[in-house]
Every structure is written in C-alpha cells, then in structure tokens.
Amino acid sequence: MFSKTCKYGIKATLFIAQKSQFDERVSLKEIASAIDSPVAFTAKILQLLAKENIISSRKGPKGGFEIDKVLLPKITIKQVVKAIDGDSLFNGCALGLYECNEKAPCPMHDNFVSIREQLSETLASSNLLEVAINLNLGLTVLKR
Amino acid sequence: MFSKTCKYGIKATLFIAQKSQFDERVSLKEIASAIDSPVAFTAKILQLLAKENIISSRKGPKGGFEIDKVLLPKITIKQVVKAIDGDSLFNGCALGLYECNEKAPCPMHDNFVSIREQLSETLASSNLLEVAINLNLGLTVLKR
C-alpha cells in the first residue's frame, strides 16, 4: 500500500508530533532510534518533509525537528503520504489497465472507486494531533 | 497498491481468460503484445501462474497458455494477486507500526480494517469470466 519510505515518514512525523505537543524538539538520532529506522535514510526523508513544510528543522546545538503546535491538528496523514509517495495510489486503474470504458466499466470499478475514496477520506480526516494522542497510550508501537 | 509484476499478471490472466472463453490457446508472444509487456518477463510471470494452477501451459507447436473454460467462473482476481504479491496487502498495520494496542487503536484503525475487507471482498468476488466478458466491450484497455 505505502512504500517503506512513506511508512518511515509517517512514523517519524507521528513521533515528532508526539514530542511537539509538549514543545519538545527532537534530533535525527532520537527519531531514528524511536522508530527503528536507518539514521541517514531517515535524514533524507525528514529533509523532504521539511521542504514540504510538514515539519520544521533547525541546525546546530539544540537543533532538531519539530512541528508548530498550532499546526498539529491541521496537518493530515494524507499530506505526509502525498509528500512521499505522491498520489499514484489514488489515480489510474487499480489493475493497471488503460483507457477504460467509463460507460461500461469492469465489475470491480465502482468498488475500487469507493475503496479509494474511503482511503483518501480516512487519511485526509486524520490529523497529527489526534493520531499522536492516541498513540501516547502505547508508545512502543513505533518501534519493532 | 499492486506491484508492476502483479498488474502484468492480472492483465495476462484476463487476456488468456478472454481467449479461453472460445477455447483459444494463446502464445507468450501474443500475450505480451496484447498487454504491452516485456516478453521474457511475462514468461516468468506466466510460469508462476501455471505453477499455481491458475493457468495451464503447453509446450511445442500449437502450444501456449489457456484456462480450463469450466474454471473461468471459479478463479478470482484475488487468487492472482495472492499468487504474485502474496497477502502482505491484507496483513499488518497499514502505517507500518508495531504491536498496536487492540484495545486502544489509532483513529484510523477501524477504517483501515474496513477498507481492506472491502478490497479483499472485491477481489475475491470477481471471477475471470465475469471480468473478461465486460472487458470484451473495449479490448484496447489491456494495451497502452
């Protein structure tokens, strides 16, 4: 469903969100350790997310990553997914066919449309604050 | 959603199904040409599908691939997907988290469960005959 890169991205974002609730900035090392991901690869992902203005970064001592507390309830999981995996998950024929006849779609078409709408809606209506709060209950879920 | 390999596999299977309706056996070349896929790579996929008893193959002149006409309404798209991509699409946390707390799931959990059930159900209730018949209306869909 989502690429490995995207899953790291989601987990990292959720971890940062958790800390940002309490105005704590976290370093690359802390993040990678918390979500059990390769440090340097995680750095690339965080860089991308920072460029997309989903997280903000700061160099130097006491630096690290954070998310503006005010934005926590405004940033959705869908934004993270789109930033990393693009929106190919939501476009085109799920079966990989071409130029399907809209007037005589295959028996699965309507179901696929509905499934993707649900997925899109689920991701779009889940903000970082809401998800992070619920994950507080069991922090270990981010780690293997 | 599905790997490239899996999409080739689905398209190839549907093309064979279309021909098998009329007891026509098709060759590797015909298939690859019809679905616009790399010949040798398609051969590997067909080999796998044959091993999984989804299609049957025959060597030599007049050889090729076919599907027992009687089985056309019994073979589902889900069987094809599982043969090629396995069932990772249906298992584990969609976000890639670990050991989620079943009693206090994240806000997306129930939605993900529902989405995957729908997907699974859609694929499992679509048989080759039904889909192939509908695709007869616009054969070009298999090709770019």
Add this chain to the structure above:
DNA sequence: TTAATATCGGATAAAATTATCCGAAATATA
C-alpha cells in the same frame, strides 16, 4: 571568535524489483 553540535546536500553503495538472454526440454507434425 572559537569550538562543538546538528541538519543539509551531494556522491556512492547495497538490496530489491523489473527485465533480458539463452540453452534445455517437451510437443506437434511432416
């Protein structure tokens, strides 16, 4: 101003996926 810290950004490398090549094996038919 200097030194220490932490992300940035470009170059590589490893691993997984996708794609190609070619001889072997099986089959039809002449």
Add this chain to the structure above:
DNA sequence: TATATTTCGGATAATTTTATCCGATATTAA
C-alpha cells in the same frame, strides 16, 4: 524419426528503491 515450435529454468543485467558516507553549512554557547 527429424525438425520446427514453444514453454521451462537458470544465469545475468538494468532499473528503482532503500541505505550509507562525508564534507558543507548553520547555530549555539563558551
């Protein structure tokens, strides 16, 4: 039986994805 045809199966190659390395840049604090 001999030959042409077609899939099988193993080795190899190209591409994409995932992962690592390291010097440059920015920031903090002494």
